[in-house]
Amino acid sequence: MSGGDQPIDIYFFPPSPPSRAALMLIKALGLKHNVKTTNIGAGDHMKPEFLKMNPLHTIPVINDNGFTLYDSHVIMKYLVDVYGKDDSLYPKDPKKEAIVNQRCFFSACYLFPKFIDYHIPTLFLGAPPSEEAMDKLKEVLGHLDGFLDNQLFVAGPNLTVADFSIIAIISTIDAAGTVDLKTYPNIWMWYQRTKKALEHFGYQDVNQTGATGFGQMYKNKLSSINTTNERLPHYWVICTIQRFNRFITHPHIYAMSELNRPIDIYFFPPSPPSRAVLLLIRALELKHNIITTNPAAGENKTSKFLKLNPLHTIPVINDNGFILYDSHVILKYLVDVYGQDDSLYPKDPKKGAMVNLKLYFSACYLFPRFLEYHTPTVYLGHPPCDEAMDKLKDVLEHLNDFLENQNFVAGQELTVADFSVVTIISTIEAAETVNLKAFPNIWVWFQRTKKALETFGYEQINQGAQVFGKLYKNKLSAL
Numbered sequence: 417m418s419g420g421d422q423p424i425d426i427y428f429f430p431p432s433p434p435s436r437a438a439l440m441l442i443k444a445l446g447l448k449h450n451v452k453t454t455n456i457g458a459g460d461h462m463k464p465e466f467l468k469m470n471p472l473h474t475i476p477v478i479n480d481n482g483f484t485l486y487d488s489h490v491i492m493k494y495l496v497d498v499y500g501k502d503d504s505l506y507p508k509d510p511k512k513e514a515i516v517n518q519r520c521f522f523s524a525c526y527l528f529p530k531f532i533d534y535h536i537p538t539l540f541l542g543a544p545p546s547e548e549a550m551d552k553l554k555e556v557l558g559h560l561d562g563f564l565d566n567q568l569f570v571a572g573p574n575l576t577v578a579d580f581s582i583i584a585i586i587s588t589i590d591a592a593g594t595v596d597l598k599t600y601p602n603i604w605m606w607y608q609r610t611k612k613a614l615e616h617f618g619y620q621d622v623n624q625t626g627a628t629g630f631g632q633m634y635k636n637k638l639s640s641i642n643t644t645n646e647r648l649p650h651y652w653v654i655c656t657i658q659r660f661n662r663f664i665t666h667p668h669i670y671a672m673s674e675l676n677r678p679i680d681i682y683f684f685p686p687s688p689p690s691r692a693v694l695l696l697i698r699a700l701e702l703k704h705n706i707i708t709t710n711p712a713a714g715e716n717k718t719s720k721f722l723k724l725n726p727l728h729t730i731p732v733i734n735d736n737g738f739i740l741y742d743s744h745v746i747l748k749y750l751v752d753v754y755g756q757d758d759s760l761y762p763k764d765p766k767k768g769a770m771v772n773l774k775l776y777f778s779a780c781y782l783f784p785r786f787l788e789y790h791t792p793t794v795y796l797g798h799p800p801c802d803e804a805m806d807k808l809k810d811v812l813e814h815l816n817d818f819l820e821n822q823n824f825v826a827g828q829e830l831t832v833a834d835f836s837v838v839t840i841i842s843t844i845e846a847a848e849t850v851n852l853k854a855f856p857n858i859w860v861w862f863q864r865t866k867k868a869l870e871t872f873g874y875e876q877i878n879q880g881a882q883v884f885g886k887l888y889k890n891k892l893s894a895l
C-alpha cells in the first residue's frame with residue numbers, strides 16, 4: 417500500500433507509548449512495514465546512525481522510502497495525509513482538524529511529559545515516587561476527563577490519531593497501576609471504548625504487550641526500591657527526563673473568507689507564543705481585538721478564562737465562537753482558513769511534515785527550556801540555574817544545526833514555524849541570556865527573519881520581548 421517500493425521502516429521499542437501509537441496507526445492504514453527494534457535502554461538511539469535520522473534521539477522514527485521523520489504526532493499526520501483512504505482519522509475540515517491537533521498537543525506536551533516525570537526517576541534512578549509528580553499527573557488526567565465529558569473520543573464523536581496517542585499512554589499508566597483510572601469515569605469509559613475500536617489494528621499485540629511490559633518493569637522496580645532502596649543510574653534517564661513532544665497540521669487552503677466579527681486574541685506582550693499568533697494575524701491582515709490577559713495578575717485563572725482554556729495558557733483565539741488554544745494549533749488553523757496561499761504552511765505532506773517537526777521542536781523543546789531557565793528567576797527570584805542553561809544551550813545547538821544551509825527553520829521558505837521560533841529567540845536576545853552570535857546559523861537566520869517579518873509589524877509587536885527582557889534583568893540585578 418505504501419507509495420514507494422519499499423515497506424516503511426519504523427524504529428520502535430515496545431515499552432515506548434509514542435512508538436506504539438505510530439505502529440498501531442501503520443497497522444490501521446494497512447501499510448507494509450518493517451519493525452526495527454531500537455532498544456533505548458541499551459543506547460541504540462544514541463548511535464551515530466540513529467542520530468543522523470533524529471538528532472533529538474527519540475523513537476519512533478520512520479523511513480518511508482528515504483523520507484525519514486520523527487515525532488509520533490508528526491509521523492501519524494504524515495501517514496494519514498499520504499496513505500489514508502479517507503480523512504476520518506485526521507479530518508481535513510480546519511475546525512475539526514484543529515481540535516485533533518490540540519489533543520495531540522495536549523498528549524505531547526502535557527500528558528506524556530507528566531507520565532515520564534512520574535515514572536522515569538523510579539524506573540531508571542531508583543528514586544521513590546514523587547508526590548508532586550503524582551499531583552501533576554492527576555491534574556492532566558483531570559483535564560483529559562474534562563475533554564471527554566459528553567464526548568465519545570478525545571477529539572469529538574469519532575476515533576482519530578489523537579486517541580492512538582493518548583491510549584498508548586493511558587494503557588501504560590493502567591498497566592503500571594499508577595493511578596486508579598476508574599476514579600476518572602469519562603477516561604475509563606473512553607478507554608474501554610477505544611480499546612475495542614483499536615482491536616483490529618493490533619491493539620493487543622502492539623499496545624497491550626508493550627504497556628504490560630512497561631508496567632511489569634515499573635512494578636518490579638518499585639518493589640525493589642521499597643525493599644532495598646537501590647539506585648540504578650541509567651543514561652536514558654537524562655534524555656528522557658528532558659522528554660516532550662507536540663502535534664501537527666495538514667494541507668488544504670481556503671480562500672480568504674469573510675469574517676463576520678473580528679477575531680478575539682487573548683494576548684500578553686511578554687509571552688512569545690502570544691506574539692507569534694498576533695504576528696500571523698497581522699500577516700494575514702485579519703480583523704482582530706486584542707484582549708490583554710496578564711498571567712502574573714492571575715487573569716488566566718479566572719473562571720471565565722478557564723472556560724475558554726482549561727489549560728490556562730495564552731494565547732487563545734475566539735473566531736466567531738470557535739475557541740482555540742495553543743499557539744501552534746492556532747497558527748495552523750489560521751493559515752488553513754484565512755491564508756491566501758499555502759506558503760506559510762505548505763500543503764505538500766512532506767513539506768508540511770517539516771513545518772510540523774519544527775513546531776513540535778518549538779513547543780516541546782525550545783519553549784520549555786526557555787521557561788525553565790527564566791521563570792524561576794522572574795517569578796520566584798531564584799538565581800539562574802547552570803543545568804537549565806546547559807539545557808537551553810543544548811536546544812539552541814540543535815536549532816543552529818537545523819539551520820545549516822537553510823534559510824528558514826523548516827526549509828528555504830518562511831513558514832509559521834519561523835513565527836513561533838523567532839518570538840522565543842528575540843526574547844532570549846532581549847533578556848541577554850545567551851550570546852546568540854555564538855550560534856552563527858541562528859544569528860544569520862534571526863536577522864533574515866526579522867527582515868521578512870518587518871512588514872507585519874514585527875518591531876511593534878515584538879516590543880513585548882523588551883518588556884520581558886527588562887523584567888528579567890531587573891529581577892536578576894535585585895538578587
Ligand SMILES: N[C@@H](CCC(=O)N[C@@H](CS)C(=O)NCC(=O)O)C(=O)O
Pocket residue numbers: 431432433434435456461472473474475476486487488489524652655656659660661662
Ligand atoms: N514527541 C516524541 C516523544 C518520543 C519520546 O520521547 N520517546 C522516548 C521513548 S518513550 C524516547 O525515545 N526517549 C529517548 C530519548 O529521549 O533519548 C514522539 O511523540 O515521538
